[in-house]
Amino acid sequence: MTFEEMRETIGEERISVLLGNGFSRSWCDEPFHYETLYYAARFGDREREIRQLFTVLETQDFEKVTSRLRASRDILRLYAANEALVTQLEADAQLIKDGLLRAIAETHPSRPNEISDTEYRHVRSFLARFKNIYTVNYDLLMYWARNQNDLPPDDWDTDDGFRGDRLWVGPDTDQEIFFLHGALHLYETRYGVRKHSFTKRGQAIIDTVQENLRQNVFPLFVSEPTSEAKLNRINKNPYLSYCLRQLAKESGYMFIFGHGFSDVDRHIFSAVDHSSVNHVFVAIFGDPNAEDNRRIRGNATAYLQTEFRRVSFVEATSVPIWRDV
Numbered sequence: 144m145t146f147e148e149m150r151e152t153i154g155e156e157r158i159s160v161l162l163g164n165g166f167s168r169s170w171c172d173e174p175f176h177y178e179t180l181y182y183a184a185r186f187g188d189r190e191r192e193i194r195q196l197f198t199v200l201e202t203q204d205f206e207k208v209t210s211r212l213r214a215s216r217d218i219l220r221l222y223a224a225n226e227a228l229v230t231q232l233e234a235d236a237q238l239i240k241d242g243l244l245r246a247i248a249e250t251h252p253s254r255p256n257e258i259s260d261t262e263y264r265h266v267r268s269f270l271a272r273f274k275n276i277y278t279v280n281y282d283l284l285m286y287w288a289r290n291q292n293d294l295p296p297d298d299w300d301t302d303d304g305f306r307g308d309r310l311w312v313g314p315d316t317d318q319e320i321f322f323l324h325g326a327l328h329l330y331e332t333r334y335g336v337r338k339h340s341f342t343k344r345g346q347a348i349i350d351t352v353q354e355n356l357r358q359n360v361f362p363l364f365v366s367e368p369t370s371e372a373k374l375n376r377i378n379k380n381p382y383l384s385y386c387l388r389q390l391a392k393e394s395g396y397m398f399i400f401g402h403g404f405s406d407v408d409r410h411i412f413s414a415v416d417h418s419s420v421n422h423v424f425v426a427i428f429g430d431p432n433a434e435d436n437r438r439i440r441g442n443a444t445a446y447l448q449t450e451f452r453r454v455s456f457v458e459a460t461s462v463p464i465w466r467d468v
Contacts, residue, residue: 145461146468149398149424150272152455157274158396159420161411165401165428167284170262170465174250175282177203183250184242189235193242196235205243206407210368212236240366247281248327248352255287255347262465263291269464271299277321277390279402279411281364283348286328289320303338304382311336311382321386323411324373325363327352329382336363336382370409377410387414394419400426400462403435404442412446423447428459 144152167175181203186193196208216232219225252258266288270276278285289301303320304313312335322329328339328348339348352362365383367373377383391414404412404425415423425443427436440456448454461468 144455145458146463147461149455149457152422153396156395158272158398158424159275159277159393160270160273161390161397161399161402161415162276162278162280162285163400163402164280165403165426165459166278166464167280167282167401169401169459169462170258170266170284171252174252177205179250180205180243180246183246184239185245186238186242189238193235193239205239206366206368208368209236209239209366210407212239213368213372236368241361243366244281244361244364245356248349248356251282251327251349252284253347253349255283255291258284258287258465260291260294263288263294265463265467266465267291267294267299268296269462271296273398275319275321275389275393276301277323277386278326279324279408280322281324281326281362283327285320286326305338309338309340310334311338313382313385318389321389322363323377323383323386323390324365325383327362327364329363330355330360331363331380336380368407370407373407374410387411390414391417392419394421396420396422396424398424398426398457399443400459400464404439404446406442409446412442416447416449421451422453422455424455424457426457426459426462431456 164175173179181197196212197203200208200211202208212232213236216229216236219229219232270285270288276285292300301319302317304311304316304318306312306316329336330339339351355361363380363382365373365376367376377387387410390411393415397415397420402408423443425439427439430436431440444454
């Protein structure tokens with residue numbers, strides 16, 4: 144079905160949305176593509192060895208490589224292997240995780256004005272259709288869009304759960320924006336989770352993030368290589384765990400756009416599965432019978448469809464996010 148046909152099915156009821164990487168890539172593919180991140184990443188004095196890992200595993204997917212490293216580490220421990228080798232595997236996995244985060248910050252659009260007002264109007268109109276917005280993206284595009292309050296729709300206002308001193312106090316708010324895996328503009332302090340914003344001295348958020356990274360101060364960021372490890376990281380943080388619990392409390396309709404339904408995000412779909420959502424619409428880009436799309440359709444059905452919940456598929460090219468379709 145098309146996006147308009149989905150809207151006709153829903154009628155006047157509002158719907159929640161779960162955004163994946165395809166949301167950002169639909170604005171501009173290159174900055175958010177694994178290949179771009181792979182070539183931008185740096186791994187210090189282990190550069191040659193880690194590049195060889197990507198080559199041998201025939202992938203540019205950071206999570207796949209760290210997953211293999213940590214699996215190898217666990218197997219070696221069972222065989223009482225040299226502890227120095229086990230330590231090196233763990234250190235390399237952390238280098239890859241840190242390299243990914245630095246690459247995301249390095250390749251990210253540097254200023255909100257790189258997105259045109261026309262594109263902001265389109266994406267704000269798209270986002271305003273949803274009652275709650277969940278995203279697994281680390282980038283700032285959705286955050287920038289919601290902050291363009293001088294652009295229509297004029298009556299669209301959202302609550303991200305942050306208050307004075309940019310401190311998160313979500314449970315005491317009407318929070319409607321949820322960064323399920325953290326984001327570049329979020330960071331942890333001893334007082335709780337805070338967010339960066341444009342500073343009075345004119346420093347953009349991405350500049351602040353890059354400056355912090357140079358001092359080894361990292362954003363709130365979930366990039367563990369397995370769903371179990373991601374969930375463990377989420378449960379240790381009050382903001383992330385609250386966001387996931389809220390997803391599990393959803394009801395009615397949900398639209399999922401730009402997500403590949405990888406098993407490493409099974410915890411996300413488990414939360415939806417435990418919710419009271421009764422109809423999930425999943426966007427599919429391109430030929431529905433292509434190999435990747437057959438996998439997405441199969442996983443979406445397996446993870447989410449039940450006797451009480453339908454799963455339907457929507458043509459991604461019919462969704463007017465950043466521009467007309």
